[in-house]
Amino acid sequence: MAGQDGGVQQPTPLRRVPVQRRSAQRLARILDACAEELEEGGYEGLSTRAVAGRAGVPIGSVYRFFPHKRAMAEALAGRNLDAYADRITARLAAPDAPGGWRGAMDVVVDEYLAMKRTVPGFALVEFTVPAPRDSRQANHAVADRLLGLLAGPLALGAADERLRTAFLVGVEAADSLLQLAFRVSPEGDPLIVTETKELLRSYLARYLDE
Numbered sequence: 180m181a182g183q184d185g186g187v188q189q190p191t192p193l194r195r196v197p198v199q200r201r202s203a204q205r206l207a208r209i210l211d212a213c214a215e216e217l218e219e220g221g222y223e224g225l226s227t228r229a230v231a232g233r234a235g236v237p238i239g240s241v242y243r244f245f246p247h248k249r250a251m252a253e254a255l256a257g258r259n260l261d262a263y264a265d266r267i268t269a270r271l272a273a274p275d276a277p278g279g280w281r282g283a284m285d286v287v288v289d290e291y292l293a294m295k296r297t298v299p300g301f302a303l304v305e306f307t308v309p310a311p312r313d314s315r316q317a318n319h320a321v322a323d324r325l326l327g328l329l330a331g332p333l334a335l336g337a338a339d340e341r342l343r344t345a346f347l348v349g350v351e352a353a354d355s356l357l358q359l360a361f362r363v364s365p366e367g368d369p370l371i372v373t374e375t376k377e378l379l380r381s382y383l384a385r386y387l388d389e
Contacts, residue, residue: 192253208234214300227310266290280387322347
């Protein structure tokens with residue numbers, strides 16, 4: 180089902196969606212703790228008990244939201260995607276925002292890099308859990324979310340299947356290249372980042388310059 184931004188809404192991994200502020204704050208603490216545990220011990224070392232301890236909540240509170248660690252990591256991935264979309268939206272709405280679709284694509288790459296470098300746990304859980312990786316459906320969600328975000332500012336057709344496919348191909352290509360950039364250098368090799376931006380501009384020009 181399409182969301183308001185034109186993206187595809189993914190099934191929630193939550194057993195219970197918080198409705199009260201206190202419950203929402205507890206969930207946020209659990210996900211913060213999950214990210215910190217991932218940063219320190221990786222996905223294999225992640226456990227609901229360790230997250231509960233770090234978050235300062237009873238383990239029953241964790242199980243109230245999540246049946247297992249994978250669901251918890253999936254919720255963190257979903258929060259990451261929401262945060263990524265918010266960062267892009269804020270940058271494009273800023274007075275000094277770059278103009279045109281090429282500038283918007285630079286923002287898309289730059290905000291991903293910023294999260295990769297600064298957000299706890301993001302290196303392991305970006306927009307999907309690391310193991311098992313399924314069939315990389317997260318990139319479909321990312322591509323649809325980006326198209327939904329950019330459709331208004333760039334006057335694009337969010338329902339255009341050809342354009343949706345082009346965004347998916349662009350996301351897949353950028354994902355692979357930026358993963359390479361971080362394998363070459365812990366901060367993301369700047370030459371590979373530059374080439375990634377050039378590739379996106381060259382590929383998407385045939386669709387967005389029309």
